[in-house]
Amino acid sequence: MGSVFQVYASQGRDNYVELDLPASDYQMLDMMERLRLEPGQLPYVEVLKFREDLNYLERCLHEQPDIYQLNALAKKLSEFTSVQDMAAFEGLVGKEIGKSAATIELPRLIDFAHSADCCVVTEDAVTDFQLGRFLVENDFIEDVSGLPDSMLSLLDYGKIGREHRAEGNGVYTSLGYVEQQSEVHCVSKNMDFQPPKPEYTILLNMAALPLARGGQKPEMIQLQLPASEEQTREALEKLGKRDWNDVAVSIQDCAIPSLNHKIYFDGETPQILELSRRLAELDAQGQLSKYKAILAANDCQDLSKMLSLAAEVGEYLFEPQMSSPEDVAKSELNVILCERDAETLLPHIDLQSYGRALLERDQAMVTSYGLVERDTTQQILEENQVPSRGGMEMM
Numbered sequence: 001m002g003s004v005f006q007v008y009a010s011q012g013r014d015n016y017v018e019l020d021l022p023a024s025d026y027q028m029l030d031m032m033e034r035l036r037l038e039p040g041q042l043p044y045v046e047v048l049k050f051r052e053d054l055n056y057l058e059r060c061l062h063e064q065p066d067i068y069q070l071n072a073l074a075k076k077l078s079e080f081t082s083v084q085d086m087a088a089f090e091g092l093v094g095k096e097i098g099k100s101a102a103t104i105e106l107p108r109l110i111d112f113a114h115s116a117d118c119c120v121v122t123e124d125a126v127t128d129f130q131l132g133r134f135l136v137e138n139d140f141i142e143d144v145s146g147l148p149d150s151m152l153s154l155l156d157y158g159k160i161g162r163e164h165r166a167e168g169n170g171v172y173t174s175l176g177y178v179e180q181q182s183e184v185h186c187v188s189k190n191m192d193f194q195p196p197k198p199e200y201t202i203l204l205n206m207a208a209l210p211l212a213r214g215g216q217k218p219e220m221i222q223l224q225l226p227a228s229e230e231q232t233r234e235a236l237e238k239l240g241k242r243d244w245n246d247v248a249v250s251i252q253d254c255a256i257p258s259l260n261h262k263i264y265f266d267g268e269t270p271q272i273l274e275l276s277r278r279l280a281e282l283d284a285q286g287q288l289s290k291y292k293a294i295l296a297a298n299d300c301q302d303l304s305k306m307l308s309l310a311a312e313v314g315e316y317l318f319e320p321q322m323s324s325p326e327d328v329a330k331s332e333l334n335v336i337l338c339e340r341d342a343e344t345l346l347p348h349i350d351l352q353s354y355g356r357a358l359l360e361r362d363q364a365m366v367t368s369y370g371l372v373e374r375d376t377t378q379q380i381l382e383e384n385q386v387p388s389r390g391g392m393e394m395m
Helices: 025-034 052-059 067-078 083-098 106-113 128-137 157-168 229-238 269-284 288-297 303-310 325-336 339-348 351-362 376-384
Strands: 005-010 016-021 044-050 119-123 171-173 176-180 202-208 221-225 247-254 316-319 365-367 370-374
Touching: 005 067, 016 025, 016 067, 025 067, 025 247, 025 288, 044 052, 044 067, 052 083, 067 106, 083 106, 083 119, 083 171, 083 176, 128 157, 202 269, 221 229, 221 269, 247 269, 269 288, 269 303, 288 303, 288 316, 288 365, 288 370, 325 339, 325 351, 325 365
Parallel strands: none
Antiparallel strands: 005 016, 005 044, 119 176, 171 176, 202 221, 202 247, 316 370, 365 370
16 A cells, blocks of 8 residues: 555654555554554654545645545545546646635545445546547537547537536546546545554464465465454465465554564564554553553564563663653753752753753653653562571571
8 A cells, every 4th residue: 555645743742753645543642652643643743645546636625624534535545446436536726726715624535435326437538639639530419429530620620529527517637538427425424533442452464485476466465463263374374385385474554563574484483473462452441541651662673672671661661751851851850850940940951951861860762652761679679688698587
């Protein structure tokens, strides 16, 4: 699924992401975590890039669009596989712009994207002359039907096309002539744009090796993880396999979006299965954001290391409200000073430098998910519980 829009989204100075749309539900939920958004809360959004064939949307899209609605539009546009679908959408947008609409609301654009079947498209007809000739040659004009070729050459195709376009209220697009035949489907009013939490932790694509077989596209099976042994066996049987040997997998969607679209082979697949179970456990414990912060702090993409870190989540402290060294500095000052003294001192301190020094002292790191550091208190408690050699002996 290629990128339709590339966007920049932010919530405050320190919380920002760049994201390709359409994004999966996990990618959208991850964005909400990183921007510290509540359900329904909208971030500031800029569209950085439009897919080349959709550049015409730049002049009619709101400056700060709703990212959830924009993602719904991108998902539908990414499903278009025919010239007719793309032309119909461009035509409906063009008609709306022709009504002197400076901008078009995103729900309206979503309705247009779901209404390709409401239009008739004449490909390659991008002028009145071409449209008129198409109408005559295909017997759409009764008055000239049956005329000999010698007479047809005398017809004013431009006038015929122009009159038909005016009567049908049609428009020309980069892909042909578009004429709306029925009312646009109003689907957006019944859509829930908030991303739901998927039932899986990893959505896996599976294909038997070798992938290339005489130029044919390999058969792809999807499997939601964690999966039961029976579900896994059934998926392998569909590929004609009894185990993971000679099976390639790729992660279509994951609770850790940085793993999306990576390809793995048979030796690594069991680790992916185990990771999916660990992610489900961490999610149930409310520790998934903390785990993602730990992975970010360790710059970890290796499956073996990811599994070992999943077992060490309890050894870390996590403060999701911390977005920058300045936040760390302010928090420290509020601990060591009373609120009044802290407020007095704040304008006179280089919070950025002070925060970085605190992070270095504590061997901590601020990730896009929040601050994460090793919990040294547990180690101190364990050391204090070791019995000393001195003291009273039991008789």
